[in-house]
Structures are given as C-alpha cells and as structure tokens.
Amino acid sequence: MPENAWPAGVVARYLTKAAEILGEDITVDVAEAGGRATATCRGCGSECRNDLMYANVTVLPWAIEHAETCRAMPRPTA
Numbered sequence: 001m002p003e004n005a006w007p008a009g010v011v012a013r014y015l016t017k018a019a020e021i022l023g024e025d026i027t028v029d030v031a032e033a034g035g036r037a038t039a040t041c042r043g044c045g046s047e048c049r050n051d052l053m054y055a056n057v058t059v060l061p062w063a064i065e066h067a068e069t070c071r072a073m074p075r076p077t078a
C-alpha cells in the first residue's frame with residue numbers, strides 16, 4: 001500500500017492548522033462504518049461521532065471547523 005493511501009473507510013480528510021504550519025500530514029479523518037460516521041483528529045485525538053444520516057450536519061462541519069483551529073502535534077511513534 002502506498003504511504004499516502006487513505007485508511008479503510010475514510011471518506012474525507014482535512015489538514016489541520018498544525019499541518020499547515022509544519023508542512024506535515026496531520027489530518028482530521030472522516031470515516032464511515034456500520035451506519036456511523038466518525039471524525040477523528042490525528043493531531044490531538046478528539047472525536048465526533050453520529051449516525052451516518054446526520055454526518056453532513058454534525059460530523060463533517062465538526063471536522064472542518066476542528067481542522068481549521070487544531071494546533072496539536074501527534075505524539076511521535078518511533
């Protein structure tokens with residue numbers, strides 16, 4: 001799998017403020033699975049979840065708004 005491939009189930013990604021500043025790949029990922037939509041910030045770990053039918057009015061706007069303001073850097077894994 002190419003390194004820049006999206007994880008399974010991810011339907012939208014938004015670069016965070018920190019990513020914009022650092023030029024790194026830190027995103028808020030919106031994933032759909034089992035009738036639920038979940039937005040997860042890969043910088044700070046915050047989440048927003050709702051039923052898929054409400055994703056466009058809750059989860060997506062949360063993901064966009066969070067990505068625009070989140071300056072968190074993920075903990076290094078190596």
Ligand SMILES: [Zn+2]
Pocket residue numbers: 041042043044045046066070071072
């Ligand atoms: Zn965040």
